[in-house]
Amino acid sequence: MAEDPTIPNDFDLSCDDYDSDIEKTLKIETSPYINAFLNKKNLPRDIEQIPCDENLLEKVTSNYVIVKTIISNLSWQNKLMCKNVCTMWKAVVDTLQREQIGPCDFAVNLRLSYIRNGVKLNISDNVYTEPLAVFVFANASGFTVSRKCAMLVPCPCDPPCPKKHQLVDMVRHHLVSPKNCGLTIKACYLSYMPLAQSITYPHLVHRQKFGRAAAIIAGIYIPVVRGVEYRVINVKSLADIKATFYDVIDEIAQTRIIKGALVFVNESFLLHAVEDIVFLNYLTDAQPNVPYALGGCIVEDTLSKPKDIIVSIDGVNEGIERATENLISIGVFSVPKVENKADPECQFDMYSLILESTDWSKPKIETVVNEFSKKIPHFEHSVVLKMSCVGRDQKHDYEQNCFRAAFPHTRLIGCYGNGELGTNHPTRPPAIVRPNTKRHRRDPGPQFGIMYSYSSVYVYIGWGKITKPAETNT
Structure with a gap:
């Protein structure tokens, strides 16, 4: 995950919700993906990249309806990370947060x-x-x-x-x-x-x-x-x-x-x-x-x-x-x-x-x-x-x-x-x-x-x- 200096203010690590004790023990260690997001660090991942059509990918990721459908099925932790992709994705997550309140x-x-x-x-x-x-x-x-x-x-x-x-x-x-x-x-x-x-x-x-x-x-x-x-x-x-x-x-x-x-x-x-x-x-x-x-x-x-x-x-x-x-x-x-x-x-x-x-x-x-x-x-x-x-x-x-x-x-x-x-x-x-x-x-x-x-x-x-x-x- 690339370092992103634009982490939103509504995900403030200084507030009581995010306790630094989490990072001090392996016994209750947070997911490495979430940790990388919180600490704004790169996360090397040993995965095989699936080849895809870049033009098709661009169309999919920039289509509001498609993105909303995909993101709606993600966990809330992954949704928070999606907010940092672009303005449109942030709007999608904000909308879903108002709709998915069960x-x-x-x-x-x-x-x-x-x-x-x-x-x-x-x-x-x-x-x-x-x-x-x-x-x-x-x-x-x-x-x-x-x-x-x-x-x-x-x-x-x-x-x-x-x-x-x-x-x-x-x-x-x-x-x-x-x-x-x-x-x-x-x-x-x-x-x-x-x-x-x-x-x-x-x-x-x-x-x-x-x-x-x-x-x-x-x-x-x-x-x-x-x-x-x-x-x-x-x-x-x-x-x-x-x-x-x-x-x-x-x-x-x-x-x-x-x-x-x-x-x-x-x-x-x-x-x-x-x-x-x-x-x-x-x-x-x-x-x-x-x-x-x-x-x-x-x-x-x-x-x-x-x-x-x-x-x-x-x-x-x-x-x-x-x-x-x-x-x-x-x-x-x-x-x-x-x-x-x-x-x-x-x-x-x-x-x-x-x-x-x-x-x-x-x-x-x-x-x-x-x-x-x-x-x-x-x-x-x-x-x-x-x-x-x-x-x-x-x-x-x-x-x-x-x-x-x-x-x-x-x-x-x-x-x-x-x-x-x-x-x-x-x-x-x-x-x-x-x-x-x-x-x-x-x-x-x-x-x-x-x-x-x-x-x-x-x-x-x-x-x-x-x-x-x-x-x-x-």
Whole structure:
């Protein structure tokens, strides 16, 4: 690849998205083609050039329709390199980035029937557009499993290296790298419901598979959406909350509106004091009278940067289970302000629903989900993240089936923890609790309204055209 001094400013290596740690270790090495592009270096390639008619080649590469058709099938990493060929190719990629905005889901499954031909990354669709956010959920086995490079399909390295790669490393390499927009969550159990017609549907995870020890990783890929920004905030200690949370939220709120936040709390953090979680109320202080979605749960660990993966890989190779220093990882989505309102041209929104411990009967669950579905707009593209308590027992599959019925074209992904966080957006009327009703909840405190137990929290993320507007009360 020839050195190109005209690398566009929108691919800025100085920003947080592109972490220099990637280049400092072979364990999570980026593709040599991407590295050559990032570092503006020539890449010698031992290939046999196919002879072709130069006049024909010129006609093909200068025809907008033909070029768009060809480039539309490339991965997002290759599309970024195509932007530097010429002005017309850049226009093609920019157009495709506005058109190819559908999500996809993926899974890596180590059940015996799926590993005979190598450990495969199963993706519901091609990754056409640069990612805005990638959420990866892994159970304890999936989080730590590693395989030799050549056993992984597609192979992270070309040619395969002699080293072992973790499964989360394979996901990062193909879906996220060289950006830094991925968030990996380690939890005891996963929830994964692809669309029924998807090639990933055979890897569906439901409650009956909780007891199986097979390693599994599942996730959601959200592409770049016009005007939307996604930022991960990592809190490593209580002393860091001001600099890593309050100050960052203040910075975002100056020019943008926070649409929602996904919060994953390391269980060791809440061993100190559950009331410490009330710092999340600062989201309301930063944008009073502006509602937002909030959902999350208590998990075992999170990975958000390449160095987190390095720590985990080193532990696997040494036979030691290592945890990162992340106490809390928060993914924040925001859109531009226009006179203190969201940009009307930015078609993106988030909503959240809490099925509380009192929402126990099947008729009540179905009613609550259907009411939520009516109160919010349905978007052309959407995903739902579910954070739930394992203690809801038989309700898990029923809840998910209710959501699938209410949102038939929406992929669902999530995990189970030992405590849930969330708010109702839109608001729900207070639950009526009869005196003799058993309520699986502690006495109200400042953390409640955020912190729940024996509950399920659903966060709906939608973008693109509105296919069904929210119903309004007359």
